[in-house]
Amino acid sequence: TQVEVRDLFFNTPGRLKFLKTVPTEFSKICYVVQQAAAVHPEIHFRLRHQNHKVLEYPAVSSLQDRLFQIYGPDFLERFIPVTYNAGSFQLTGYTVSPHHARASRAPQEIFVNGRPIKNSTISHAVLEAYGSFLPKGKHPQFIVFLHLDPQSIDINVHPTKREIRFSNPEFIHTGVLRGIKALFFTQHLPSDEHKEQTGAAPHSARPPSGLTVAPAPFQNASVFSGGGTARHPALSLFVQEPPAIYTGREQPYDVYPLGQIHHTYLLGQIGQDLFIIDQHTAHERVRFERLLRSWKKKEILQQPLLIPEPIELLPHQGELLDEWLPLLAQAGLEVERFGTTSYVVRAIPAILGNISVGPLVLELLDELSEWQSTDSLDNTIKPILATMACQSAVQAGRPMTQPEITILLQDWAQESFPMTCPHGRRVAIRHSLEELHTIFARPLK
Structure with a gap:
């Protein structure tokens, strides 16, 4: 499949005035292609701009290989796989251990039934799962894929389809929270009590x-x-x-x-x-x-x-x-x-x-x-x-x-x-x- 776009604003010239610079708009195009590539590792993606190749992701056999193509060696060094199933709820993906968290939030990617979305319920569940393990000023990075019953979600709540509504958001929040927490327990992270004892200053040194x-x-x-x-x-x-x-x-x-x-x-x-x-x-x-x-x-x-x-x-x-x-x-x-x-x-x-x-x-x-x-x-x-x-x-x-x-x-x-x-x-x-x-x-x- 080859997609070519011409005269995008011929019928809506008013929107043209609100465009940002060419590099800024093109960076968003790159981001859209990256998201599509993450969902479909079996497809070869190539993106060209002004006669030079910007992206190329050859088809691979696994999600891990595709994410390595997108995020580079840093992905294998920092991210750990997460899998959690509970009935019709299936969670797969990758997240970082707390000591690999960074000041920047990127990447924080959420896909539901193959669709890239932004959702505060899922983001909050991930953040809550990290809890006190997360150092001050640091944010978790994650790429999670949720597979749900299509009848349990409504995708027609936003023109760009980037926002969705869950019929049971508490169930989704609990599933993500338990999945990430279960991963941390298998990583043998220190307890809060141990963290307190090994902090920057012992209790005896504090008024x-x-x-x-x-x-x-x-x-x-x-x-x-x-x-x-x-x-x-x-x-x-x-x-x-x-x-x-x-x-x-x-x-x-x-x-x-x-x-x-x-x-x-x-x-x-x-x-x-x-x-x-x-x-x-x-x-x-x-x-x-x-x-x-x-x-x-x-x-x-x-x-x-x-x-x-x-x-x-x-x-x-x-x-x-x-x-x-x-x-x-x-x-x-x-x-x-x-x-x-x-x-x-x-x-x-x-x-x-x-x-x-x-x-x-x-x-x-x-x-x-x-x-x-x-x-x-x-x-x-x-x-x-x-x-x-x-x-x-x-x-x-x-x-x-x-x-x-x-x-x-x-x-x-x-x-x-x-x-x-x-x-x-x-x-x-x-x-x-x-x-x-x-x-x-x-x-x-």
């Missing part, structure tokens, strides 16, 4: 209340090294810029770090006000403002990687990345094509420190796929910088030292106390001294 007390005030905290790796030089996670870069103040704010709660929230006094601060969103906003300020001045400082970071992408991801390479370079991320679907990252913005480069690129690709070709430069660079800031900021659950807390609070204060991160999440709760007096029924002085 019973979850509060880390920092009694002494700090001003002008020094710079702290991020440690460095073989790929990245030692870079600082918390680095103060001169105050003049922010507001023109000659002295930083008087900052008193009061403590850290559950390694996630900071307590601090800035001036006469009390703040409860989300350490991740605060650090994310500070880094975003620095990156944006440097970009506007065309002064983003790049840090060459000691060892360039190789990245393997799917064909549709590569087509999308090629389009945006110049803009990523403006943001300080230097990426080069190194083969058909291979890329290498040679430099990153220095402010990002020891960030995991692969997950950052995959996260950026998820956002790039949603951007319009008509978006202004300002509207496209900001999401890039916001993603960089989010991926590199200190994470919830990470213990922070008193000097680190001080630096973060001073940096955030010098940015005029922004109360949301670039993605809209709250940064802090603020209580003035007058509010505290009112709460405790004390007379105002």
Whole structure:
């Protein structure tokens, strides 16, 4: 079978105006072909674009061989097969063990009776099956095939047939949940109790209340090294810029770090006000403002990687990345094509420190796929910088030292106390001294 499409919008010219760029639209075509190939390993698929071959998947005898063609050697290294049958419910496919989970969600593919779909019931069941086994900030990748009684599903609920309705969604949720959980038990994953004992810090090292007390005030905290790796030089996670870069103040704010709660929230006094601060969103906003300020001045400082970071992408991801390479370079991320679907990252913005480069690129690709070709430069660079800031900021659950807390609070204060991160999440709760007096029924002085 050969499919040729011409004059697709001759009868609906209005839709043509809402198309994205050619590379973006073609990346979606690649994705559709990949999904069709996954369902039919017995068929030979070939995709050509502008007189060059983009995809070719020769016919194979098994699903595993076809998925190896699509996802490459990474598939055999990370994915494990799952099979579960319960009456008319049949689940087959592949998923990753929790220690192979990544920051990017891709791939998360669901097929029901050979039809690619998106379904929150199934996705939630997979996520619930991972439960506490999943590291913070990581997402499971999976390719699952469900074979159900056709009478139990309704496919006519969405024009593209990408969404379906189950007659008994609880039954489907339970089946997927049990199938994935059964797989994990056969993999001999550690129990929650064992995980707690082998965590980052023993119980004896943690205050019973979850509060880390920092009694002494700090001003002008020094710079702290991020440690460095073989790929990245030692870079600082918390680095103060001169105050003049922010507001023109000659002295930083008087900052008193009061403590850290559950390694996630900071307590601090800035001036006469009390703040409860989300350490991740605060650090994310500070880094975003620095990156944006440097970009506007065309002064983003790049840090060459000691060892360039190789990245393997799917064909549709590569087509999308090629389009945006110049803009990523403006943001300080230097990426080069190194083969058909291979890329290498040679430099990153220095402010990002020891960030995991692969997950950052995959996260950026998820956002790039949603951007319009008509978006202004300002509207496209900001999401890039916001993603960089989010991926590199200190994470919830990470213990922070008193000097680190001080630096973060001073940096955030010098940015005029922004109360949301670039993605809209709250940064802090603020209580003035007058509010505290009112709460405790004390007379105002």
